[in-house]
Amino acid sequence: ADVAGAETKRPVPQPLGPKQLVFWRSEELSSEVPHDWVFNGPIGTVCVAGDDRVGKSTLLSLWAKNLSTEGFEIPEFPAGHTLQSHTKGLWSALLRAEAADLPFHLNLCDSQGLKTTSSSSQLQQWRLHAANVLVPQVLVYMFKDVLNLDQLRDLARFAHLFQKLGNNSQRSEQLQRFGRLSPHLIVLVRDDSNLMNDLNGGNISSHLDQVLDSPGFEEDKNLIRQVFRTHEALSLHKLSDEGQSAVREGNFAAASAQRWRHSGEAALQRVILAIQRRGLLLPHGPELWEWYRSVLLTVNSEEDASLDRLIGHGEKLDRMRHRRRLLQDSFGHVLTLLAGLAIVSAFSSVGVCLDRAAWLAWILLSVCYLGASPLLKMPMRGLAQRFCDHLYLKGSEDIVNAICLEASSQTA
Numbered sequence: 001a002d003v004a005g006a007e008t009k010r011p012v013p014q015p016l017g018p019k020q021l022v023f024w025r026s027e028e029l030s031s032e033v034p035h036d037w038v039f040n041g042p043i044g045t046v047c048v049a050g051d052d053r054v055g056k057s058t059l060l061s062l063w064a065k066n067l068s069t070e071g072f073e074i075p076e077f078p079a080g081h082t083l084q085s086h087t088k089g090l091w092s093a094l095l096r097a098e099a100a101d102l103p104f105h106l107n108l109c110d111s112q113g114l115k116t117t118s119s120s121s122q123l124q125q126w127r128l129h130a131a132n133v134l135v136p137q138v139l140v141y142m143f144k145d146v147l148n149l150d151q152l153r154d155l156a157r158f159a160h161l162f163q164k165l166g167n168n169s170q171r172s173e174q175l176q177r178f179g180r181l182s183p184h185l186i187v188l189v190r191d192d193s194n195l196m197n198d199l200n201g202g203n204i205s206s207h208l209d210q211v212l213d214s215p216g217f218e219e220d221k222n223l224i225r226q227v228f229r230t231h232e233a234l235s236l237h238k239l240s241d242e243g244q245s246a247v248r249e250g251n252f253a254a255a256s257a258q259r260w261r262h263s264g265e266a267a268l269q270r271v272i273l274a275i276q277r278r279g280l281l282l283p284h285g286p287e288l289w290e291w292y293r294s295v296l297l298t299v300n301s302e303e304d305a306s307l308d309r310l311i312g313h314g315e316k317l318d319r320m321r322h323r324r325r326l327l328q329d330s331f332g333h334v335l336t337l338l339a340g341l342a343i344v345s346a347f348s349s350v351g352v353c354l355d356r357a358a359w360l361a362w363i364l365l366s367v368c369y370l371g372a373s374p375l376l377k378m379p380m381r382g383l384a385q386r387f388c389d390h391l392y393l394k395g396s397e398d399i400v401n402a403i404c405l406e407a408s409s410q411t412a
Helices: 002-008 056-067 122-134 149-159 161-165 168-178 205-213 218-227 241-248 255-277 286-299 306-346 351-371 383-393 399-407
Strands: 016-025 028-031 043-050 090-095 105-111 138-144 184-191 231-237
Touching: 016 286, 028 122, 028 286, 043 056, 043 122, 043 255, 056 090, 056 105, 056 255, 122 149, 122 286, 138 149, 138 255, 149 184, 149 218, 184 255, 205 218, 205 231, 231 255, 241 255, 286 306
Parallel strands: 043 105, 043 138, 138 184, 184 231
Antiparallel strands: 016 028, 016 090, 090 105
C-alpha cells in the first residue's frame, strides 16, 4: 500500500516567482531573468499598473490563488503595508498552464507605482509608463474612486510614448502598425466611495467612453483611443478594514472580503478572455524574455526610430509564429509520407526514385522540426541584426539588403 501510494503521489510544481525581473540601473531599466524561467508553450502577460497603495499586488495575489488548482503551490506577491513603497521595477509570477487550467501559461506582472520613481526624474516615470504599455497583452490601469483629470493624464502618458519614441513624420503609420501589438486596456476603479459597483454589475465601460467623448484635452483623448484600440472599464469593491486584515493574513476567503473578491474575480475573467482572443499572437518560451529585453532596449533608447524598430521586431515575430504553426501542422503529414515511402520501398523495385523521395521527405521533416523549434529566436540586437541595420541605414537596394530584411526581425 505504501509503494502504491508513493507511485501515485505527484511532485508539486514550484511556482515561478513572484520575482523582480526588471530593475533600475541609474535611470535605465534592465532585465534579469533566471535561467530556469524557460519552458515551452504560449505565454500570456497581464500587467497591473497604477499609483502606489491602490492594491495592485494584493489583487494579483488574489488572481494567482483563484487560478491555482488543488495540489499546486500558490504564488503570493509581497505587498508593503507601510508608508514606503515596496514594489520596484516590474515583478512577475509565472503560472503554468496545467496549474491554472488554461490553454496558455500566464505571466502576472506587478508594476512599481507610476509616481514613485525619483521625483527629480520625469524620464524614469516615462520609461516605466512605456514598459507597461509595450510588454503585456493586457494592461490593467488601477486607481481609486472616479476617473478624473489626474487619471486621464496618466492614460495619456501611457499613450504619449509615441511622441518620444516615434518618428513625427511617420506617426500615423506607426499607430496603424502598432494596432496588433497594443495591449487591451482595462481601467479598474477601486470604488472606495461606493459610487459605481451597482452600475451594470460593475461594468463601467460606458462611463469611460463618456469621459473620452467629453470636451477638453481632445488631443490626449484621441491618442488614447488610437493606442488602446480595445478598452473597457470595471469597478472593484471597497475592501473593508476587517477584510484588509483578513487578506493581509492570507485569508482571501473571509466573509468580510467577499464582495471585493467577487469583483476581483470578475476582472480576472475579463483579463483571461482578452488574452484568449490574442492566442495566436502569444510568445512561446524564450520569446517572452527576448521581448522583455527588446522593449527595455527601446524605452531606454534616445534614438528617434527606436519604436519603429520595435514594431518591426514584433511584426517579424508574428510572422515567425504563423510560419511555425504551419510547420507544426505539416509535421505529421510529412512523417506519414515518409513512413509510407519506407513501406513501399521495402516491397518495390523502384528503389532509386523512392530513395530520392525519402531523402526529400527527411529534408522536409527536418525543416518542419527546426522551423517550429522554440529554441530558435532572433535577438533584436544580435550580430546579424546589427549588420543588417548598417546596410539598411545606408539605403542599399541590393540583394544582400533584401536578404537582411527577411532575416532581421529588427528591420522587418
